[in-house]
Amino acid sequence: MKENILGSVNDFIRDRVRSDLEEGEINTVVTRFPPEPNGYLHIGHAKSICLNFGIAAEFGGICNLRFDDTNPVKEDQEFIDAIQADLQWLSVGWDRQAKYASDNFEQLFAWAKRLIEDGKAYVDDLTAVEIREYRGTLTEPGRNSPYRDREIEENLALFNRMRDGDFEDGSRVLRAKIDMAAGNINLRDPVLYRIVRVPHPRTGDSWCIYPTYDFAHGQTDAIEGISHSLCTLEFEDHRPLYDWLIDNLPVTARPRQYEFSRLNMSYTVLSKRRLTQLVEEGHVSGWDDPRMPTISGLRRRGVPALAVRDFISRLSISKSEGTVDAAMLEHCIRDSLNQTSMRRMAVLRPLKLVIENYPEGQVEEFQSANNPQDESAGTRVVPFSREIWIERDDFMEDAPKKFFRLSLGREVRLRSAYFVTCTEVIKDASGEVIELRCTYDPETRGANAPDGRKVKGTLHWVSAAHAVEAEVRLYSPLFADENPGAAENFISTLRSNSLEVLKSCKLEPMLAEVADGEVVQFERLGYFCTDPDSSSRALVFNRTIGLRDTFAKAMAKR
RNA sequence: UGGGGCGUAGCCAAGCGGUAAGGCAACGGGUUUUGAUCCCGUGAUUCGCAGGUUCGAUCCCUGCCGCCCCAGCCA
Numbered sequence: 001m002k003e004n005i006l007g008s009v010n011d012f013i014r015d016r017v018r019s020d021l022e023e024g025e026i027n028t029v030v031t032r033f034p035p036e037p038n039g040y041l042h043i044g045h046a047k048s049i050c051l052n053f054g055i056a057a058e059f060g061g062i063c064n065l066r067f068d069d070t071n072p073v074k075e076d077q078e079f080i081d082a083i084q085a086d087l088q089w090l091s092v093g094w095d096r097q098a099k100y101a102s103d104n105f106e107q108l109f110a111w112a113k114r115l116i117e118d119g120k121a122y123v124d125d126l127t128a129v130e131i132r133e134y135r136g137t138l139t140e141p142g143r144n145s146p147y148r149d150r151e152i153e154e155n156l157a158l159f160n161r162m163r164d165g166d167f168e169d170g171s172r173v174l175r176a177k178i179d180m181a182a183g184n185i186n187l188r189d190p191v192l193y194r195i196v197r198v199p200h201p202r203t204g205d206s207w208c209i210y211p212t213y214d215f216a217h218g219q220t221d222a223i224e225g226i227s228h229s230l231c232t233l234e235f236e237d238h239r240p241l242y243d244w245l246i247d248n249l250p251v252t253a254r255p256r257q258y259e260f261s262r263l264n265m266s267y268t269v270l271s272k273r274r275l276t277q278l279v280e281e282g283h284v285s286g287w288d289d290p291r292m293p294t295i296s297g298l299r300r301r302g303v304p305a306l307a308v309r310d311f312i313s314r315l316s317i318s319k320s321e322g323t324v325d326a327a328m329l330e331h332c333i334r335d336s337l338n339q340t341s342m343r344r345m346a347v348l349r350p351l352k353l354v355i356e357n358y359p360e361g362q363v364e365e366f367q368s369a370n371n372p373q374d375e376s377a378g379t380r381v382v383p384f385s386r387e388i389w390i391e392r393d394d395f396m397e398d399a400p401k402k403f404f405r406l407s408l409g410r411e412v413r414l415r416s417a418y419f420v421t422c423t424e425v426i427k428d429a430s431g432e433v434i435e436l437r438c439t440y441d442p443e444t445r446g447a448n449a450p451d452g453r454k455v456k457g458t459l460h461w462v463s464a465a466h467a468v469e470a471e472v473r474l475y476s477p478l479f480a481d482e483n484p485g486a487a488e489n490f491i492s493t494l495r496s497n498s499l500e501v502l503k504s505c506k507l508e509p510m511l512a513e514v515a516d517g518e519v520v521q522f523e524r525l526g527y528f529c530t531d532p533d534s535s536s537r538a539l540v541f542n543r544t545i546g547l548r549d550t551f552a553k554a555m556a557k558r
Numbered sequence: 559u560g561g562g563g564c565g566u567a568g569c570c571a572a573g574c575g576g577u578a579a580g581g582c583a584a585c586g587g588g589u590u591u592u593g594a595u596c597c598c599g600u601g602a603u604u605c606g607c608a609g610g611u612u613c614g615a616u617c618c619c620u621g622c623c624g625c626c627c628c629a630g631c632c633a
Contacts, residue, residue, distance in 0.1 A: 010572080036633050071632060128631055137629055139560045173631050183561035185629055194631035213633045237562055237628050259563085261626095266569085272633090314581055316571055318564095321626060325569045328582050338595060373595065404593065413591060447591050458591050524592045551593040 011317035013051070013258050017059055017228055026227045029061030032099075033087075034217070034231075036068045037079035037201070039272040040287040041086045041295045043308065043329070044263040050312040051260070052230055053092040064224055066099040070216045072200040080201060082287070086295035090305050101216045102202045104223050108211050109163065111219060111249050112174055112192055116155045120248055121192060122148055123158040124175050131173070134180070135188050141181035142188045148177065162195055165208045169195050174209075178244065186241045190214055218242040222251035229255045232262040233319065263315070264323040267477040268293045269485045283494055284478070290531075290542050291478045291498050301475065302519040302529035302544030307336040323483065333545050337519055337527045342370045342377065345415065345460040346522040346541075347506040348472055350389040352435045352464065355420060358386040363465070366446070368416040382508055384417050387464040389506040391524075394459045395436060397425065402554075404456035406436070412457040415523065419444040419455060460523045467506035470539035473531065474500040505541075512539065519544055 020026045031052040035045065056063035065087060069075050080098075087094050115121035124147045126134065136142030150158075159174055161167065174193035182188055192215040197208045221229045229242075236259045246254065264270060269278075270293060278284050278292070287294050290301035298308060311332040315324065345368075364384045371377035390406070399407035406412050411421040424437035443450055447458075478484075481493040514520055519529040526546035534540035 015574095034633090038633080068633065074632070124631095131631075132629070135629055137560085140629095141560085142629090170631060175631095185561075187561095188629085191631050196631080210631095212631075217633085233563070234627055235633090239562090261564085314570080316581090318571070320564050320571090322570065325582060328570070331582060334594090343592075369591090372590090372592080402593095415591060417591095455591090457593080460592075521592085521594090524594075526594095547592075547594050549593075554593090 011260075012319070013228070013230060013260060013317055014055060014058070016258065017055055020227070021059065028225075028227065029056055029059040030064070030225050030227045031056050031061065031230060032064040032066045032221065032224060032226050034066045034068045034101075035083055036071070036074070037076060037083060038071075038074040039079060039276055040082050042270055042272075042275060043265065043293045043295070043298065043311075044270040046090065046295065046308050046312050047263045047315060047317075048230070048232075049087065049090060049092055050309060051317060053094060055228070055230075057093050061227070062096070063094070064096065064099050064226075065094055066101065066220065066224065068213065068217065068220075069100050069102045069200070069202060070210050070213060071196075072198040072210065073196060075201055077201045082296065086299075089299055090295065090308065092309070099224065100202055101211075101220045102200060104216070104220055105203060105207060105211070107223065108216060108219055109209075111251075112211070112215070113156060113159065114249065115176065115192070116159060116174075117152060118248070119152060119177065121174055121176050122150050122155050123162065124148070124173050124189075125171070128170060131191075135185065136180070138185070144180050145175070145189070148189070159193075162193065162209050163207070165197075167195055169197050169208075171195065176215075176241075176245070178241075184237055184240055186214070186238050187244070190241055214238060214241050215245065218245050218255065218257070219249065219251060221255040222246060222249075222253045225253045226255040227253075229257045231257060231259055233259050233321065234262075235259055259319065260317045261319055261321045264321070264485075265293065265329065266323050266326045266482050267479050267484070268326065269479070269490060271485065274485065274490060277491070278478075281491070283491065290473070291475050300532065301542055302337075302527060303333050304336045304340075304519070307333045310336060326477070330545055334527075334548065337521065337544065339373055340371075341519050341521040341527055342380075343368070343372070343523050344511050344520050345382065345462055345508045346470075346472075346511060346525065346528070347389040347391050347460065347462050347467075348502050348522075348525065349392040350462075350504070350506045351392045351395060351433065353388050353390050353420070353438055353461070354435060355386050355388070355438050355440045356423065357439045360386055362386065363463075364417075366416045380510055382416060382510075383463045383466040384414075385463045385465050388414070388461045389464055389467060390414075390436075390459050390461050392433075394457075395422070395433065397433070405459060406457070411455050412459050413444075413447045413455050414440075414461050415458050416447055417445075417461070418442070418447060419449060458524075460525070462506040462508050464506070466509050468509055468512045468539065470505050470507050470511070470541055472502045472505045472528070472541045472543065474502065474543045476500075507539070511541075512536070521547075 033052045053063045124145050134143050173191045175189045178187045180188045193209045239257050242257050288296035288300045311329045365381045367379040368382050394405040418440040420438040420440045426435040428434045478498045479493050480495045484490045484493045487493045527544040528541045531540040531542045
């Protein structure tokens with residue numbers, strides 16, 4: 001793990017920040033994380049969050065959380081609340097009050113009028129369709145709107161009446177007067193204000209006109225004294241407009257925009273549009289479904305915030321677009337959990353094992369390490385008795401030599417308990433194995449043979465008489481495609497079995513009392529945490545991630 | 559055919575004219591009361607391609623090729 005838990009140590013943006021500081025271009029670093037509250041945060045946002053908060057922390061500056069709430073038709077208080085909860089959970093040092101673009105609606109309105117007064121903006125009566133037609137195409141220049149040369153006084157009067165609600169939604173817009181022939185389409189008289197009669201989560205009904213992103217963003221940056229306005233590559237084309245507005249308005253700060261590539265990850269989608277579709281069409285249980293790449297989904301699944309930050313820190317900021325292997329995130333999750341998780345035993349697909357030479361009714365208590373990685377974690381007591389549950393996968397008839405687990409006549413270690421040898425396999429009428437009979441070697445108490453003989457396999461187990469039952473939910477990737485976003489219809493690449501629910505799993509007694517938010521390791525299986533659906537009467541565990549399984553991988557290769 | 563970007567191992571990348579870091583993945587081997595963890599080892603005569611400048615180029619220049627973004631009153 002790198003020293004810097006918020007982001008990479010070096011990249012072209014930090015280089016720039018450093019030189020701006022050294023050359024006196026700026027005195028203080030001020031960044032911002034500017035989500036639009038129209039969805040939940042996902043792992044891609046974490047990249048931007050760690051970048052912005054990380055840079056502020058590294059250079060002794062500050063970073064604002066600012067909601068880009070300029071389009072009430074898509075935005076909602078639910079998202080504002082969720083975003084703040086996620087940001088808090090991520091623990092990136094956000095400790096200030098959230099800011100809102102809407103805090104500045106009055107100032108923005110005044111600046112729009114200033115543009116009109118300077119002859120740099122005008123009210124256009126063209127319809128949306130006409131505006132598009134007049135805009136031209138990628139290869140042909142646009143044409144000036146017939147309303148482009150209105151008198152300043154008329155523009156001012158019209159714009160005031162727009163605000164006063166004298167006109168229908170969509171009937172008029174305010175546009176910047178730049179250049180309809182510009183190669184950059186963003187400069188072909190971009191719309192600055194539109195009429196939308198939709199109540200705003202913050203300002204309610206006080207406005208019926210709202211500034212566009214282009215008009216609000218840079219100016220809000222200036223108001224907040226942002227020194228480095230960091231955004232993703234698709235805004236590169238907007239930078240000339242960002243600069244034009246800053247240059248043509250009496251702002252007191254000179255923010256600069258820098259663009260970096262957004263995060264893409266294999267086997268998932270990271271666009272708000274697609275994630276929203278998954279939620280709205282019910283393909284997942286909600287934004288916090290543990291299969292979702294959302295921050296709330298990862299959290300519910302048991303992924304530590306530290307693992308998310310570590311993942312981002314290994315990414316590195318650049319301008320080339322690529323897709324990060326999901327295995328990178330998985331590695332960070334395992335790495336983080338391996339160091340901190342308590343070890344426990346749980347049997348997911350139980351098979352009864354009866355130890356014939358073990359006294360009926362006898363119970364022994366074994367001490368088992370809580371975490372072999374960390375001796376200070378201590379030990380816990382695990383009850384053992386004549387009848388235990390083992391994993392069905394840990395028994396195989398006609399097992400090949402490479403199979404180190406149980407088979408008729410073979411001896412294995414029961415973790416922390418004894419060596420047992422399988423003496424009989426009991427099947428039902430259909431031939432399915434329903435029970436194993438074994439003998440144990442009393443000399444191997446503590447799971448070590450005094451004669452020094454070795455066994456290749458160590459099995460986890462749960463005493464049948466002491467087992468706690470639980471439901472366990474296993475998650476695997478939502479998509480079958482490595483790049484579902486590239487599919488014609490990404491919904492069609494959804495896997496049908498990304499959630500597997502196992503009932504009646506057998507857990508060691510300690511697992512009845514796992515704290516909310518704690519992630520434990522079920523030995524040999526993976527990391528698990530309780531789901532919010534869980535209660536003391538009906539335990540429900542989520543598998544955060546499985547342990548690496550080179551044996552399964554080798555088997556799959558055959 | 560307009561404008562803006564990007565091209566270094568399977569993936570993410572460092573490199574800023576002096577002779578190719580690191581991480582993930584993969585593959586070997588060792589340790590192991592988790593087939594986990596941990597440890598050790600294995601990769602680019604080459605940086606999209608072709609020219610040019612230079613004693614010397616992944617880094618500079620030119621020309622190609624490939625990929626991404628832009629024609630919302632979304633952000």
